[in-house]
Amino acid sequence: MDASNLPAALAETREDFLALAVRDRLQLLLDFSNELPGLPEQYRDHPDLFEKVEECQSPVFIFVEVTDGIVHVYATAPAEAPTTRGFASILVQGLDGLTVDEVLTVPADYAQSLGLAEAVSPLRVRGMTGMLGRIKRQVGERAAA
Template identity: 40%
Template sequence: MSELPAALQTIVEDFRAIEGQEKLEYLLELADRLPPLPERLVPQRQSMDVVNECMTDVFVHAEKENGDRIRFYLDVAEESPTVRGYATILQEGLSGAKLDEILSVPLEFYLQLGLQQVLSAQRLNGIGAILAHMKRVAQGAQ
């Protein structure tokens, strides 16, 4: 198992501490923590990268900060709390990480969260697609 960025590892440990439907409830709580796009990015929203493989529009933007760290901004409709919850996990867990740390996160890391117990295979595929897309966007971050 590859090592996860520290913030993402903390989230994984939080999920490991809860069982069954509590995992879904926690995921839905995380949806409320996804911050809105910063005002400076709102005009660019429609030109941001969109995760096409996900049934819900997920807009992704990445920027370099502090030299070699990546900061992510994600925007997901409030009507999609499951996807917003996962976007929160990824934004909080990967923002501030180095590119090589981000690229080393396995696409199926959600298995470490135990989400396969409470989400359909279709949703899990979407989750992997969001992470894959974030990796591509991170590689082009400026």
């Protein structure tokens, strides 16, 4: 993966993971799970706006809004699914506030570049890839509307 075009937050996250031994990467992912931002009040009672990420084994829901060309990403994931919640947190924190073009140029294989294949199941990594794909699709749709 060409990391040169990664947005700063995602590049930094990737570097943080790759700087750690494999066993410590899982702990960093769990740390991220505790940092998933809560939903803004206007979306808490509107589950109908959120899209279920079917690639995830756990119930993960995402919603994207684009305002004046700036992307805002929201996600929910249960506390009892910390790895999935960690992946959602990485994407929310790494993509929120970027421009449409910055989000759309994030490589589809970003999840595979974190060095987590040895720490979590391939299904979990595929779930994060699914989250990113759905976020990018929603961004493209909202930007075109």
